Amino acid sequence: MATDLAALVASLKTRFGDDVLGHTEFRGQFSVGLRRGANLSVLRYLRDEAQFEMLTDVTCVDSLNLPPEMRKEYPERFAVVYQLYSLSANQRLRVKACVPEEPCEIDSVTPLWEAANWGEREAYDMFGVVFKGHPGLKRILMPDNYEGHPLRKDYPLKGRGERDRFPKYTEMPER
Amino acid sequence: MGIDSASIEKVAPHAAQTLAMNIGPQHPATHGTLRLKVELDGEVIVRCEPEIGFLHTGFEKLGEYRNYNQFVVISDRMNYLSPLNNNIGFAVACEELFGVQVPPRGQYLRVIMAELSRLADHVISIGLQGMDLGAFSVMLWTFIEREKLYDIFEAVTGARLTTSWTRVGGVFRDAPPDFPVLVRGFLAKFPAVLDECECMLSRNRIFMDRCIGVGTLTKEQAVSYGVTGPLLRACGVPYDIRKARPYLCYDQLDFEIPTRPEGDVYARYQVRLAEMRQAIRIIVQALDKLPGGGENKEKLPVSSLDHKVTLPPKDMVYSDMESLIHHFKITMPGHGVIPPQGEVYSCTEAPNGELGFYLVSDGTGLPYRVRVRPPSFYNYATMPKQVTGRMISDAVSVLASLNVIAGELDR
Numbered sequence: 001m002a003t004d005l006a007a008l009v010a011s012l013k014t015r016f017g018d019d020v021l022g023h024t025e026f027r028g029q030f031s032v033g034l035r036r037g038a039n040l041s042v043l044r045y046l047r048d049e050a051q052f053e054m055l056t057d058v059t060c061v062d063s064l065n066l067p068p069e070m071r072k073e074y075p076e077r078f079a080v081v082y083q084l085y086s087l088s089a090n091q092r093l094r095v096k097a098c099v100p101e102e103p104c105e106i107d108s109v110t111p112l113w114e115a116a117n118w119g120e121r122e123a124y125d126m127f128g129v130v131f132k133g134h135p136g137l138k139r140i141l142m143p144d145n146y147e148g149h150p151l152r153k154d155y156p157l158k159g160r161g162e163r164d165r166f167p168k169y170t171e172m173p174e175r
Numbered sequence: 176m177g178i179d180s181a182s183i184e185k186v187a188p189h190a191a192q193t194l195a196m197n198i199g200p201q202h203p204a205t206h207g208t209l210r211l212k213v214e215l216d217g218e219v220i221v222r223c224e225p226e227i228g229f230l231h232t233g234f235e236k237l238g239e240y241r242n243y244n245q246f247v248v249i250s251d252r253m254n255y256l257s258p259l260n261n262n263i264g265f266a267v268a269c270e271e272l273f274g275v276q277v278p279p280r281g282q283y284l285r286v287i288m289a290e291l292s293r294l295a296d297h298v299i300s301i302g303l304q305g306m307d308l309g310a311f312s313v314m315l316w317t318f319i320e321r322e323k324l325y326d327i328f329e330a331v332t333g334a335r336l337t338t339s340w341t342r343v344g345g346v347f348r349d350a351p352p353d354f355p356v357l358v359r360g361f362l363a364k365f366p367a368v369l370d371e372c373e374c375m376l377s378r379n380r381i382f383m384d385r386c387i388g389v390g391t392l393t394k395e396q397a398v399s400y401g402v403t404g405p406l407l408r409a410c411g412v413p414y415d416i417r418k419a420r421p422y423l424c425y426d427q428l429d430f431e432i433p434t435r436p437e438g439d440v441y442a443r444y445q446v447r448l449a450e451m452r453q454a455i456r457i458i459v460q461a462l463d464k465l466p467g468g469g470e471n472k473e474k475l476p477v478s479s480l481d482h483k484v485t486l487p488p489k490d491m492v493y494s495d496m497e498s499l500i501h502h503f504k505i506t507m508p509g510h511g512v513i514p515p516q517g518e519v520y521s522c523t524e525a526p527n528g529e530l531g532f533y534l535v536s537d538g539t540g541l542p543y544r545v546r547v548r549p550p551s552f553y554n555y556a557t558m559p560k561q562v563t564g565r566m567i568s569d570a571v572s573v574l575a576s577l578n579v580i581a582g583e584l585d586r
Binding site: 026027029031053054055056057059061062065066067069070081083087090092094113114115117118119122126139140141142143150151155157 | 228231233235237239240271272274396398399400401412414419516517518519520522531533535537538543546552553556557560585
């Protein structure tokens with residue numbers, strides 16, 4: 001099974017050229033790095049041609065504090081991580097599309113999978129990555145009027161005092 | 176997050192004919208703090224928008240400031256109907272990252288506990304499904320069974336709910352000698368209770384009317400939404416991680432994956448019932464095969480003997496220099512259990528579906544990133560699809576069948 005995946009990853013390189021930044025293998029799991037603009041086309045190819053029917057998870061990693069030796073997997077500040085699963089071939093593949101700090105945006109994959117809707121909303125909420133073409137990109141876990149993106153590495157664990165600034169009930173608008 | 180009039184108005188800006196209504200966040204049918212903003216035309220739902228995050232606790236952020244063993248405690252709090260499955264899921268992910276093997280006795284114990292926990296989750300899920308549709312007594316019966324299961328959990332883990340039972344590389348202690356007796360005693364009576372519940376619900380006219388054909392998802396929709404677990408299997412997709420990616424010792428046990436083709440609420444109920452019967456099969460086999468049996472006279476280990484990862488036995492710490500060093504290294508902040516640099520995505524079959532952990536390690540004792548892929552999150556995203564165009568009472572039925580646990584939904 002692993003050889004099939006290795007062949008697939010190699011074919012991605014020949015097919016998409018520079019858009020595919022490289023791949024890593026760790027504990028038998030393959031992960032492919034992508035340039036920012038290429039995520040939609042490569043993922044469409046993986047879904048339609050390589051039978052990865054299922055997007056099990058979308059998330060993001062902030063590489064701000066990563067040690068230098070791990071930076072080559074994360075050439076930009078953020079990486080949007082897609083966990084793909086193929087029901088027919090029982091294979092998993094991880095795809096990482098890098099997103100710079102400015103402009104912090106990437107194409108949404110909601111046209112491909114419905115699952116991306118909430119997954120991308122959470123990644124936006126927690127990391128501030130804007131997904132272009134998302135049908136309703138707004139915060140999902142944090143309150144709508146929240147400032148900041150809590151899972152960024154430069155966001156302190158105890159917050160920036162949001163708890164003290166939280167509007168009191170008496171200050172809420174009249175109903 | 177207050178209940179602001181602005182957000183209610185946003186639901187129905189043109190509300191001449193339709194009525195905007197809030198279900199939750201405090202509502203008996205939501206089983207937790209969920210909020211549904213629905214737009215009604217008479218009693219028919221025209222639009223439905225779930226709002227989540229009321230129980231957001233920042234577990235993923237917290238995970239970056241805790242070492243791998245400390246996160247086990249946090250994993251309890253995610254799915255509070257089946258904390259053991261979360262413990263085990265996280266431990267399996269860590270072991271994959273560390274490259275540690277759990278000894279057979281530890282694996283079998285974990286499988287037995289995971290399946291008991293699955294019973295506790297499914298049985299309560301069915302009970303609550305009955306309760307939401309008006310069959311209150313089923314819920315009371317199932318709660319009695321869950322109490323019995325919690326007694327077993329207490330005997331093994333020392334806690335009923337916040338079990339924190341696993342450690343990286345094993346479990347924190349061996350099961351008590353009477354463990355097989357306790358479990359077999361429970362299993363002797365449990366199938367009769369399942370039959371009773373089935374008698375009450377499966378051919379019940381009201382239950383059937385409110386379940387059959389409600390909330391139907393097709394196979395393609397379910398796959399596109401990333402739905403997993405009993406919901407996906409009720410759509411006819413035989414995807415079970417215990418078979419697709421066998422972890423622990425599931426490959427040595429014989430069981431089936433029950434599926435139904437219909438994809439509605441009733442099919443989910445049937446899949447859960449059938450899964451419980453399979454879980455009983457798994458537990459009985461695992462008890463028969465449990466290395467060392469209940470007494471464990473040969474003192475077979477339950478945790479890995481690689482003491483760079485698991486704590487050495489206390490008497491060795493007091494008598495052996497090397498064990499003392501290992502103990503010190505594991506427990507002191509700044510040392511800890513150090514994995515290699517790298518990242519893994521590991522998933523296990525929790526009662527609600529695929530529970531995934533995506534761990535990024537930068538080669539220190541603290542994980543760089545802990546991503547939890549909760550099954551409820553992706554399952555609940557299908558809610559608008561399932562209820563739009565249906566009666567408002569169907570929303571209650573669908574919600575009950577999703578078995579959404581707010582703790583893992585919001586993390």
